[in-house]
Amino acid sequence: MIDILQLLIFGIVLGGIIALGAVGVSLLFGILRFAHFAHGDMMTLGAYLAFAFVAGLGWPLLAAFPLAVLLTVGVAVLIDQVLYRRLRRKAPVILLFSSFGVALMLRAIIELVWGPDTVVYDSAIQLPWRIAGLRIKPDHVTIVIGAIVLVTALHLFLQRTRTGKAMRAMADEPDLAQVTGINTERVVIWTWIIGSALAAAAGIFLALDTRLVPLLGWNLLLPVFAAAILGGIGRPYGAIFGGLVIGISTEMSTLAIAPVYKPAVAFTIILIMLIWRPTGLLRGR
Amino acid sequence: MSLLVAEDIHGGYGGVDILNSANLRVDADEIVVIIGPNGAGKSTLIKAVFGLVPIRRGTVTFDGNAITNQRPDVLVARGMSYVPQERNVFPTLSVTENLEMGAYTRTDDYSADMAAIFDIFPVLAERRRQPAGQLSGGQRQMVAIGRALMVKPRLLLLDEPTAGLSPKFVDEILERITAINQLGVAVLMVEQNARRALELAHRGYVLVMGACRIEDTGANLLANREVGEAFLGGRAAND
Ligand SMILES: Nc1ncnc2c1ncn2[C@@H]1O[C@H](COP(=O)(O)OP(=O)(O)OP(=O)(O)O)[C@@H](O)[C@H]1O
Ligand SMILES: [Mg+2]
Numbered sequence: 001m002i003d004i005l006q007l008l009i010f011g012i013v014l015g016g017i018i019a020l021g022a023v024g025v026s027l028l029f030g031i032l033r034f035a036h037f038a039h040g041d042m043m044t045l046g047a048y049l050a051f052a053f054v055a056g057l058g059w060p061l062l063a064a065f066p067l068a069v070l071l072t073v074g075v076a077v078l079i080d081q082v083l084y085r086r087l088r089r090k091a092p093v094i095l096l097f098s099s100f101g102v103a104l105m106l107r108a109i110i111e112l113v114w115g116p117d118t119v120v121y122d123s124a125i126q127l128p129w130r131i132a133g134l135r136i137k138p139d140h141v142t143i144v145i146g147a148i149v150l151v152t153a154l155h156l157f158l159q160r161t162r163t164g165k166a167m168r169a170m171a172d173e174p175d176l177a178q179v180t181g182i183n184t185e186r187v188v189i190w191t192w193i194i195g196s197a198l199a200a201a202a203g204i205f206l207a208l209d210t211r212l213v214p215l216l217g218w219n220l221l222l223p224v225f226a227a228a229i230l231g232g233i234g235r236p237y238g239a240i241f242g243g244l245v246i247g248i249s250t251e252m253s254t255l256a257i258a259p260v261y262k263p264a265v266a267f268t269i270i271l272i273m274l275i276w277r278p279t280g281l282l283r284g285r
Numbered sequence: 286m287s288l289l290v291a292e293d294i295h296g297g298y299g300g301v302d303i304l305n306s307a308n309l310r311v312d313a314d315e316i317v318v319i320i321g322p323n324g325a326g327k328s329t330l331i332k333a334v335f336g337l338v339p340i341r342r343g344t345v346t347f348d349g350n351a352i353t354n355q356r357p358d359v360l361v362a363r364g365m366s367y368v369p370q371e372r373n374v375f376p377t378l379s380v381t382e383n384l385e386m387g388a389y390t391r392t393d394d395y396s397a398d399m400a401a402i403f404d405i406f407p408v409l410a411e412r413r414r415q416p417a418g419q420l421s422g423g424q425r426q427m428v429a430i431g432r433a434l435m436v437k438p439r440l441l442l443l444d445e446p447t448a449g450l451s452p453k454f455v456d457e458i459l460e461r462i463t464a465i466n467q468l469g470v471a472v473l474m475v476e477q478n479a480r481r482a483l484e485l486a487h488r489g490y491v492l493v494m495g496a497c498r499i500e501d502t503g504a505n506l507l508a509n510r511e512v513g514e515a516f517l518g519g520r521a522a523n524d
Contacts, residue, residue, distance in 0.1 A: 162389070165378065169386045172375040179335065179369065180432065181361035181390040235377075 002133045007251045013140045013209060015247020016147030020202035021220060022227035022239035023154065024195030030171030030234030031191045032088065034095035038079075039199055039224060041106035043217030046072040046200025047207035048114050054121050061121055061208070069200040076196030077189060088188075103218070111214045119212045143205045150201055151240055154194065158236065163190050171234050223250065223266035229273050232280025242281075245269075286349060288313045288471050289334070289365075289440055294343035296333050302341065303329045305495040309473075311440060312487075316462065316472040318503065320479040320516055321492035327475040328370055330492065331442050334473075335367045336360055347440070361390055366433040370444035370475070373429035376418025380409050383417050383428050387435030395435060402431040405461055423454030427461070434465065441465065443474035447481075459485055479516045483507045491516070 021043060028036045049071050053064035079102055087094050128135040158164040163186070170177040170187050178184055203217055210216075227246045231238025250265045257264075273280070287310040297303035303326045311317045319327050332338040334345055336355045345353045347363060357367070366387075375383050384402060388395040403410035406427040412420060417428045426446050433441055446462065447455040455478055463485050466472050476482035483489050486503035491512060499512065506512050 162385070165382050165385060166389060169375045169378055169382075172377050173372050176369065176372060176375065177386070179337070179357045179361075179367050180386050181358045181436070182386065183358075183389075 003255070004252075006134055007254065008248060009134065009136065009140065011248030011251035012244065013143050013247070014251060015244035016144055017202050017205045017209070017243075018220065018223050018227050018247050019240040019243025020147060020150060020198045020205070021217075021224035022231065022243045023151075023236045024198050025224055026228040026231065026233055026239035027167070027171070027191050027236050028195050029228065030236075031167065031174075031188060032084070032092070032095065033174075034092040034099065035225070036195070037096065037099040037221070038103040038106060039195070040217030040219070040221035041103045041110070042072060042076060042196050042199040043203030043206065043220065044110055044214060045075060045106055045203070045217075046196075047203035047212055047216055048110055049200070050204045051114070051119060051121060051207070051212055055119070061204075065201070065204060068204060069197050072200035072203075073193050073196045076192045076199075080189070080192045107214055107218065114212075114214070116214060121208060121212075139208050143209060146201065146205060150198060154198070154236065157194070163187065167191060167194075219263075222263065222270070223247075226266040226270045226273075229270055230281055235280065238280055287311060289345070289347055289473065291330075291334055291345045292343055294330065294333055294340055294345070296338055296340040296342070297329065298338065303338075303495050304333060304340075306343070307492065307495060307497050309490055309497055309500075311471050311473045313439070313471055314466070314469070315487040316466050316474070316485060318479075318482045318486040318489040319473070319475045319492050319497075320477075320482070320489060320506075320512075321498075322515075325492045326495040327492050328444050329495075331367070331444050331473065331475060335365065335442055337367075358390070361436055361438075364436070364439040365442065366436050366438040366440075367442040368429045368433045368444060368446065370448065374417040374420075374425050374432070377416055379414050379416055380420070380428055380431075381413045383432050384435050387432035390436060398435060398437060402434055405434075405464060406431055421454075423450050423458060426450065426454075426458055430458075430461070430465070434470070438470060440471045440473065443472060445475050445477055447476065447478050455481060480507065483517075 021039060025036055025039050046068050050061065050064040050068035053059040053067060054061055083098060083102070084095060087098055126137055126139060128137045158168055166177070166182045166187050167190060169182060170184060206216060206220060223246050227242035228239050230245055231242030246266050246269060249269070250262050253262060253265045289311040291307065291309050294304050294307040295302050307330050319330065321327050329338055333340050336357050340354050344351060347365060352360060375386060378386065384399050408424060409427055409431060412424065417425060420428065430443070430446065447458050450458065459481055462472060474482070483503040483506050489501065489503050489506045490497040491499040499506065499509070501509065
């Protein structure tokens with residue numbers, strides 16, 4: 001029983017991180033109709049930018065976090081305006097391939113600047129709290145609280161603001177959004193802002209939970225896509241749910257299979273979903 | 286002077302022209318109905334007026350100004366709004382949010398206009414928090430029309446507002462359209478329920494193969510034998 005609860009905690013931590021990435025993938029797909037392959041490397045970028053402030057300038061992570069998120073957003077919007085914007089009138093598959101190129105470029109730049117070696121934010125060993133037989137790391141609490149705060153902020157943005165509602169409208173029916181007079185370019189830019197900010201946060205949380213390597217985000221791309229598909233692509237709330245399901249089932253899988261096979265869980269879920277219910281559990285596109 | 290005038294419109298989707306010299310006009314206080322066989326180009330004509338299908342030859346004027354091939358958002362700002370034939374609501378957005386999206390281009394307070402729309406369609410007021418996708422077909426059409434009314438248009442373009450509805454809802458929607466017209470909104474609509482639509486229309490056009498073959502008052506078109514045989518008799522039995 002304790003084992004299961006312990007794995008559940010790990011699963012929620014991982015699931016929260018995956019959810020933050022999957023929301024962006026899902027929103028971007030909903031608005032621009034393409035799978036953003038550079039999303040994982042966007043996470044990596046956020047994580048390394050935070051590392052630059054922490055290791056380079058000696059800032060606490062809490063101060064590095066917002067600035068790293070902001071810079072990642074800047075990079076994402078810049079890439080969109082310089083590259084993707086010109087390709088939007090073409091087929092979505094061209095956007096998909098160019099995002100693959102962006103993924104490789106981002107990763108190459110990260111390796112060039114920070115090197116291929118593993119680094120960490122804080123090399124001090126964290127002693128877990130022991131509560132009723134469970135081991136809880138302070139970092140895990142930080143991650144879960146951070147994810148809850150961000151998801152709540154996202155929820156308020158989508159439900160309460162004019163731009164957030166326009167974003168949902170455009171994900172629903174892009175043609176109708178256009179004839180209604182919604183400024184679709186503005187919505188696109190906001191989608192990049194939200195998606196890349198959450199990706200950067202996910203990257204920093206993942207690096208906090210594990211270690212920083214240039215493949216950090218790329219390795220998480222499969223579970224992130226699985227979560228977005230599971231939740232119904234184009235549905236941000238579905239993506240959050242999908243993230244938690246993937247995170248928890250990945251950790252729980254170690255009850256039955258060897259931990260080295262953990263990554264296969266997301267892959268299996270993608271396969272099952274695509275065959276059994278391609279529109280997602282919560283009915284997306 | 287007519288509010289909307291379309292003259293000698295040619296255009297289509299890039300290949301062969303769908304519209305071949307279509308002409309129509311709508312006066313400021315009118316309900317004008319376009320009827321015609323499937324594939325005649327009725328939807329295409331409305332889309333061409335609204336800047337969604339390129340016009341290769343011909344002119345459209347709105348309130349005396351040329352608006353040929355003008356972008357939809359510009360036309361919305363000028364007082365025209367459009368309800369597509371299909372996919373005309375945002376299904377995951379609530380009724381209220383759909384109406385708010387209709388007012389996206391407005392920066393002033395539109396709460397009075399939303400209240401007025403709830404007066405026209407009281408059932409929407411009861412369902413205001415429900416996602417539009419969960420409503421019945423008739424209620425969805427009400428949301429779609431309400432959304433288009435949020436910009437206080439002078440001309441409302443409707444593409445088959447009663448398609449697929451039960452007779453009860455057909456009556457209700459058409460009656461509401463008359464009420465909207467009486468509030469001072471000109472209406473140009475395509476209708477498959479030709480008999481019912483012509484009864485309430487001031488004028489009508491019969492569009493065949495991309496050209497307006499017959500133009501007359503609603504009453505005269507109803508009495509016209511050719512129109513009756515082609516569009517009213519057989520159809521009415523099917524509807
Ligand atoms: N997006 C499109 N691309 C290419 N051709 C199209 C497109 N939409 C319609 N068409 C073609 O244009 C012609 C006219 O279509 P349109 O939709 O205007 O007819 P309609 O009179 O509205 O018919 P219906 O009563 O079925 O709604 C048809 O031959 C149709 O196949
Ligand atoms: Mg049509």
